[in-house]
Amino acid sequence: MQGFTTDEAFAAELDAADPLAPLRERFHVPPETVYLLGNSLGLQSRDAEQAVTRAMGEWRDRAIGGWLDADPPWFWLAERLGARAAKLVGAEPDEVVCTGTTTYNVHSLAATFYRPSGRRTRILGCALEFPTDLYALGSQLRLHGLDPREHLALVGAADDGFVREDELIARMTGDVALVVLPTVLYRSGQLLDVARLAAAARDRGIPIGFDGSHSVGVVPHRFDEWGVDFALWCGYKYLCGGPGAPAFLYVARRHFDRGPGLAGWFGCVKERQFDLAPDFEHARCAGGWQVSSPGILGAAAVDGALAVLEQAGVERVREKSLRLTEYLIRLVDARLADAPYDFRVATPREPQRRGGHVALTREADALRIKEALAPRGVVCDFRPPDTIRLAPSPLYTSFRDVHAAVRHLREVIDGHEHERIDPHRRAVS
Numbered sequence: 001m002q003g004f005t006t007d008e009a010f011a012a013e014l015d016a017a018d019p020l021a022p023l024r025e026r027f028h029v030p031p032e033t034v035y036l037l038g039n040s041l042g043l044q045s046r047d048a049e050q051a052v053t054r055a056m057g058e059w060r061d062r063a064i065g066g067w068l069d070a071d072p073p074w075f076w077l078a079e080r081l082g083a084r085a086a087k088l089v090g091a092e093p094d095e096v097v098c099t100g101t102t103t104y105n106v107h108s109l110a111a112t113f114y115r116p117s118g119r120r121t122r123i124l125g126c127a128l129e130f131p132t133d134l135y136a137l138g139s140q141l142r143l144h145g146l147d148p149r150e151h152l153a154l155v156g157a158a159d160d161g162f163v164r165e166d167e168l169i170a171r172m173t174g175d176v177a178l179v180v181l182p183t184v185l186y187r188s189g190q191l192l193d194v195a196r197l198a199a200a201a202r203d204r205g206i207p208i209g210f211d212g213s214h215s216v217g218v219v220p221h222r223f224d225e226w227g228v229d230f231a232l233w234c235g236y237k238y239l240c241g242g243p244g245a246p247a248f249l250y251v252a253r254r255h256f257d258r259g260p261g262l263a264g265w266f267g268c269v270k271e272r273q274f275d276l277a278p279d280f281e282h283a284r285c286a287g288g289w290q291v292s293s294p295g296i297l298g299a300a301a302v303d304g305a306l307a308v309l310e311q312a313g314v315e316r317v318r319e320k321s322l323r324l325t326e327y328l329i330r331l332v333d334a335r336l337a338d339a340p341y342d343f344r345v346a347t348p349r350e351p352q353r354r355g356g357h358v359a360l361t362r363e364a365d366a367l368r369i370k371e372a373l374a375p376r377g378v379v380c381d382f383r384p385p386d387t388i389r390l391a392p393s394p395l396y397t398s399f400r401d402v403h404a405a406v407r408h409l410r411e412v413i414d415g416h417e418h419e420r421i422d423p424h425r426r427a428v429s
C-alpha cells in the first residue's frame with residue numbers, strides 16, 4: 001500500500017481513488033454509523049427496496065397472475081437469480097439456483113451427496129466451521145443411523161489459529177464418503193484454497209462441497225474450473241439480500257442426473273410441474289434441488305441487490321475488499337498493537353488466504369470493547385472467546401470508515417470506556 005500513513009488524509013486519498021465509492025449512495029447507510037458487519041447482514045440498497053416495492057405491487061395488481069406475468073415472472077425467478085449469481089462463482093447459468101436457506105441447503109446437498117458404503121462412512125469437515133453446518137451434517141449422519149461423534153471427522157486449526165490445507169487433504173482417507181468445508185472461515189476470515197482441496201478430493205474419488213457464505217459476493221470463485229461438486233451460500237451477507245434472504249446452491253452439471261436427496265414439487269421438470277403427477281421427475285439443472293414455492297418477496301430483494309453487485313463487478317469488488325482489509329491491518333499494526341491496546345490481527349496477511357473481513361483478538365475485554373463501540377456508532381461483532389470481527393463491504397464501506405473504526409477503538413481504550421460496560425451478553429451479536 002503505497003504511501004501508507006495513519007492520518008485521515010490518507011484515507012480520504014484512498015476514497016478519492018476508489019472507483020466503487022459512488023455505489024455507497026445506492027445504500028441506506030444508517031446515519032452516524034460506521035457499519036462493519038457486511039459479513040453478517042449486508043445493508044439495504046435502494047435497488048433492493050425498489051424491487052420489493054415492485055413485487056408488492058405485482059402481487060396487489062396481478063394476484064396469482066404474477067406467477068407467469070410479473071416482470072420477471074415468479075415461476076422462473078429462482079432460476080433467473082441463480083443464473084445471475086452463477087457469474088459470481090464461475091458456474092454455468094443452470095448450475096445455480098436461489099432457494100432454501102443456508103442450513104437447509106447443507107441438508108439438501110448432504111442428503112444428495114452423502115452415500116456411505118462399506119468402509120466409507122465418514123463426513124470430513126472443519127472444526128472451525130460455523131456450527132449450524134456441523135449440526136446439519138451431524139443430523140444427516142444420524143438419519144443413516146451413524147453417530148456423529150464417530151463419523152463426523154473434523155480438522156481443527158494449527159497453533160497459529162489457521163487451518164492447513166495439507167492437514168485437510170491428509171484426512172481425505174478411504175473412510176471418507178463426503179467432504180464439506182467453508183470457503184472462508186467465519187471467525188478468522190481465512191480463505192481456504194478451494195481449487196487445491198477440490199483437486200485432492202477428486203483424486204481420491206470423494207465428493208466435495210463448500211459453504212461459500214463468507215465469500216460469495218466478495219471473493220470470486222471458479223467452481224466449474226476447480227471441479228467442485230456442489231456448494232451453497234447465504235443471501236444476506238455480502239449479497240445484501242436482506243435478513244433471512246433466500247440462499248443459493250450450486251450443483252455441478254455432471255451431477256444433474258443424480259436428483260435431489262430431498263424432493264419437492266418446485267424441483268419438478270418445469271413444463272410438467274402442473275401436471276401434478278404422482279411420480280417426481282426432477283429438472284436436470286440446479287433448479288431440480290428446489291423444494292417449495294419460492295418466497296417471492298424475499299427473492300425480490302435479492303434481485304435488486306444483485307443488480308448493484310453486477311454493476312460493481314466481482315473482480316473489482318475483490319480488489320477493493322483486499323485494499324480495505326489491508327488498510328485496516330496496517331492501521332491495527334500501527335495504532336492498536338502496542339500496550340495498552342494489545343490487539344492482534346488474527347486473519348491471514350497474505351491476500352490469497354484472506355476473505356472479506358478482519359478478525360482482531362485481545363486477551364482481555366474484547367466483548368466489552370465491542371459493546372463500548374456501539375454508542376459511538378461503530379457496528380461490529382464479537383465471537384467468543386476473544387475475537388472482534390470487522391467486515392468492510394466494498395459496496396458501501398469507505399476507507400474513512402475504516403480509519404474511524406480504528407480511531408474509535410483507540411479512544412474507547414484511552415478513555416477506559418469499556419470498563420464501564422456491564423459484561424453480560426445480548427442475545428444477538
Ligand SMILES: *Cc1c(COP(=O)(O)O)cnc(C)c1O
Nearest residue numbers: 101102103130132211213214234
Ligand atoms: C451465515 C452462515 C450461516 C447461516 O445459516 P442460516 O441457515 O442462514 O441461518 C450458515 N453457515 C455459515 C458458514 C454461515 O456463514
